[in-house]
Amino acid sequence: MDFEFSEKVQGLRTRVKAFMDAHVHPNEATYIEQMANATDRWQPVPIVEKLKKTAKAEGLWNLFLAHSKKGFGLSNLEYAPLSEIMGRTQWASEVFNCSAPDTGNMETLELYGTEEQKKQWMLPLLEGEIRSAFCMTEPSVASSDATNIETSIVRDGDEYVINGRKWWSSGAGDPRCAVFIVMGKSDPTNMDKYRQQSMILVPRGTPGMTIHRMLPVFGYDDAPHGHAEISFENVRVPATNILLGEGRGFEIAQGRLGPGRIHHCMRTIGLMERALEMMCTRSLARSPFGKPLADQGVTIERIANSRIMIDQGRLLVLHAAWKMDTVGNKAAKREIAEIKVSIPNMACQIMDWAIQMHGGGGVTSDFGLARMYATARTMRIVDGPDEVHRHQLGRLELAKYKPARPNVAAE
Structure with a gap:
């Protein structure tokens, strides 16, 4: 094990730290002020949007995407010190397009998505044009074991029909959230309990999908990001929206x-x-x-x-x-x-x-x-x-x- 950072990583550490010192830390008070004075807390924060353009122009964008030609191609070990620097300010990762749940969703699409799914959803996410949410946890079951989830994903001709209730769907409060990755059961009677689940892409605004509330976290609403409780009632999406294939969700x-x-x-x-x-x-x-x-x-x-x-x-x-x-x-x-x-x-x-x-x-x-x-x-x-x-x-x-x-x- 050699934890000495390469010349490439040392250079990126210097650049990210310089960006944080020049742009993020001096604007922490601005962020707080803009959030406090916002007429709608669920809209993008102006200072974050401004700094995104600066970070993108400086080439400090999509640093997280491991082993990919679409990002810096950094390994997890190489990305770790950069993520630590960003983590000093809780909202800074978004400035570099390196914030959850988008990072996990982009990696999911990169690894498991079809070329059409990548074109439709991953590329806009990589550009920072849209945001996304991940819907796995459910209020009625112990979701720490994913085999317990009850949301159903049923094939009906060229479509899948989704029914269920999710909560702690992070990112759903952002008006730019355009796609939801939803995990549910497509084959609940399968003898292999790890082959019962599937994941599917649900575009925002699909009929039958309702955001009921944004959940507070120790009294904080985490706006404009937020964590939603969402119901899916006979939500229909094309069969091509399935990720990797039926039974591959776990x-x-x-x-x-x-x-x-x-x-x-x-x-x-x-x-x-x-x-x-x-x-x-x-x-x-x-x-x-x-x-x-x-x-x-x-x-x-x-x-x-x-x-x-x-x-x-x-x-x-x-x-x-x-x-x-x-x-x-x-x-x-x-x-x-x-x-x-x-x-x-x-x-x-x-x-x-x-x-x-x-x-x-x-x-x-x-x-x-x-x-x-x-x-x-x-x-x-x-x-x-x-x-x-x-x-x-x-x-x-x-x-x-x-x-x-x-x-x-x-x-």
Whole structure:
């Protein structure tokens, strides 16, 4: 394992950091002001749209698309440090066209879409002309196990008919969201429970599809992105909208969620660095008991532990990225599960300490730490809860010690 960044990646790191320092960080207050004064919070934020044009003009666009000629062709390991830099500001990834769920949806179309599907949906996504949503989670079942989903996808001649209810459909609130990738069951009686599901493309505005509400996250509406609860009532789409083929939905989900999970963790490392930076700055500036908070033993200990956790987390993420690049997403499932559990938990602890350092101000919107904590805490559920990933890790570990089954073939 060699984690030394290539000359190409070092150059991109320098360029992305320079862009963040010149354009994103100086406009964080502008973003907050524009969101606060917007007459419609579900419209694109002007400063983000302006910076997108700048990033695109500077060639800092679609950095995420691994091993593709349509992007930079970066591996997961090469993309990790860039995603970390973007992650320091929660809305910055969109500026580079590297934000969820579009990244996962573009990768899904790249890997599993037909040429016509790519032309119709992936190319406009790559250009930033449209946005997209991913509809997998359902309110009535434990969707952490995708085999539980109940939405039906039934073939009827040259069409598929979709019925069901989804929620936490991220990206659906954006008026530019033009296509929804929907997962449902096309063959619920199949003896192989992993071949019952399919994924299908549903254009926005298709009759029978209704967005009922945008779900709040710890009181935040996450506008203009948002997470929707959506019903599908006899929604008809062409049979050509199926992805990869009937019964391939679980396979697609596994291929999609691996990169999605690691991208979340990459960005969260950047957010953790930002929280530690704020913790240090605040501790040096405040002297509530006659001396700076930075001189308090508990403060020094928390700062030290934060640095240890961030560096541990970064190495875990880089290791997972390297495994994904060298042996594939499926073979790297242990490493992906490890970071999916550890990184959000580390982030919650670091942000909790940073909030404590800011006192009453930490729980307001003045410093952004409350929003950062809400994001980190939600990450412990997004793309599978901690318990599911720990269960998988525990089973993989136990498998090393189980005795081999006796060979009964000769009997």
